[in-house]
Amino acid sequence: MTDSMPLPDFTSLPDLAVRTLGGSVIAASDESFAEKENLLNPWEPEFSPATFGRKGQVYDGWETARRRGPGHDWALVRLGMPGVVRGVVIDTAWFKGNYPPHASVEACAVDGHPADLSGVDWTEIVPKSPLKGDSAHAFPVRLERLSTHVRLNVFPDGGVARLRVHGDVVPDPRFMTGLTVDLAALENGARVVECSDGFYSSPDNMLFPGLARNQAEGWETARRRDGGNDWAVIRLAAPGAIRLAEIDTAHLKFNAPAQAALSGLDAREDGAWRPLLPRTGLLPDARHRFRLTTPEVTHVRLDIYPDGGVSRLRLLGDLSPDAERTLTARWKRLGGG
Ligand SMILES: NC(=O)NC(NC(N)=O)C(=O)[O-]
Numbered sequence: 001m002t003d004s005m006p007l008p009d010f011t012s013l014p015d016l017a018v019r020t021l022g023g024s025v026i027a028a029s030d031e032s033f034a035e036k037e038n039l040l041n042p043w044e045p046e047f048s049p050a051t052f053g054r055k056g057q058v059y060d061g062w063e064t065a066r067r068r069g070p071g072h073d074w075a076l077v078r079l080g081m082p083g084v085v086r087g088v089v090i091d092t093a094w095f096k097g098n099y100p101p102h103a104s105v106e107a108c109a110v111d112g113h114p115a116d117l118s119g120v121d122w123t124e125i126v127p128k129s130p131l132k133g134d135s136a137h138a139f140p141v142r143l144e145r146l147s148t149h150v151r152l153n154v155f156p157d158g159g160v161a162r163l164r165v166h167g168d169v170v171p172d173p174r175f176m177t178g179l180t181v182d183l184a185a186l187e188n189g190a191r192v193v194e195c196s197d198g199f200y201s202s203p204d205n206m207l208f209p210g211l212a213r214n215q216a217e218g219w220e221t222a223r224r225r226d227g228g229n230d231w232a233v234i235r236l237a238a239p240g241a242i243r244l245a246e247i248d249t250a251h252l253k254f255n256a257p258a259q260a261a262l263s264g265l266d267a268r269e270d271g272a273w274r275p276l277l278p279r280t281g282l283l284p285d286a287r288h289r290f291r292l293t294t295p296e297v298t299h300v301r302l303d304i305y306p307d308g309g310v311s312r313l314r315l316l317g318d319l320s321p322d323a324e325r326t327l328t329a330r331w332k333r334l335g336g337g
Pocket residue numbers: 033055056057058059063066097098
């Protein structure tokens with residue numbers, strides 16, 4: 001992302017739209033020059049000047065034709081993780097002579113898996129605003145409601161490299177209650193709230209769905225030289241008791257931690273850390289699973305010794321009855337269902 005202005009705090013929240021968390025561009029008015037799917041690519045926009053394909057200069061973004069009639073272009077995104085949108089980044093990186101001069105964003109919430117969104121009520125979350133070329137534009141959003149889809153409008157046409165939709169994940173309680181679920185999954189609403197180091201990659205990566213495809217898709221710290229150890233604190237999707245922990249060092253072959261430990265705290269009670277898994281040896285490039293019996297916790301701390309990387313952390317457990325009620329009430333209050 002090109003940084004023409006400092007991005008506000010909301011950009012540290014998960015990107016509800018990014019492709020690697022299940023986001024999809026389901027329709028666009030036009031994608032003559034460059035395909036709509038690029039909008040949600042997880043990597044920073046790339047550019048190779050004077051690289052021409054059959055349709056012109058190749059862009060890592062969404063680019064429409066020069067519009068010769070009335071109207072404007074738009075792209076429709078289904079969020080991978082429905083939630084409360086706290087801010088949107090519209091990044092025109094590398095679009096210097098062909099960016100749209102204005103853009104707006106709308107959001108809606110629909111239940112289930114509707115194929116047809118016509119007739120849906122859209123709420124404007126970013127008013128029509130001026131854009132610059134080759135710049136990331138951050139727009140805070142104040143809408144205390146659940147969103148499942150967003151629509152990016154560009155006026156009248158042009159290229160946008162990325163659309164990032166940052167926010168708080170609001171899980172659907174129908175897929176969380178009465179089940180054993182991953183309390184550490186981003187898609188269920190968990191997040192890393194503190195960590196010792198995120199030098200090579202973000203610790204939130206450990207909470208992504210599926211298996212990491214390479215070292216970069218996990219969490220990796222710098223080499224630690226001070227005798228200490230690296231750690232990350234995860235705020236669980238909801239308070240619950242953990243029954244199975246999985247610590248995966250896949251693709252960390254020469255930089256896996258030698259050992260790991262888990263501890264937990266219940267922020268609703270005394271907030272004291274209690275051991276859940278004692279310091280245990282880890283292998284490189286291996287999925288380690290541990291059956292646990294724990295009290296209810298709201299936060300889990302993963303300590304790795306001394307440093308290195310973890311590709312995935314799964315904490316399967318059961319929500320407390322109280323947590324089930326709270327999740328359901330929150331989802332309904334935000335307009336779910
Ligand atoms: N040189 C360009 O980028 N031209 C145009 N776009 C592409 N992709 O070639 C255009 O007209 O917007």
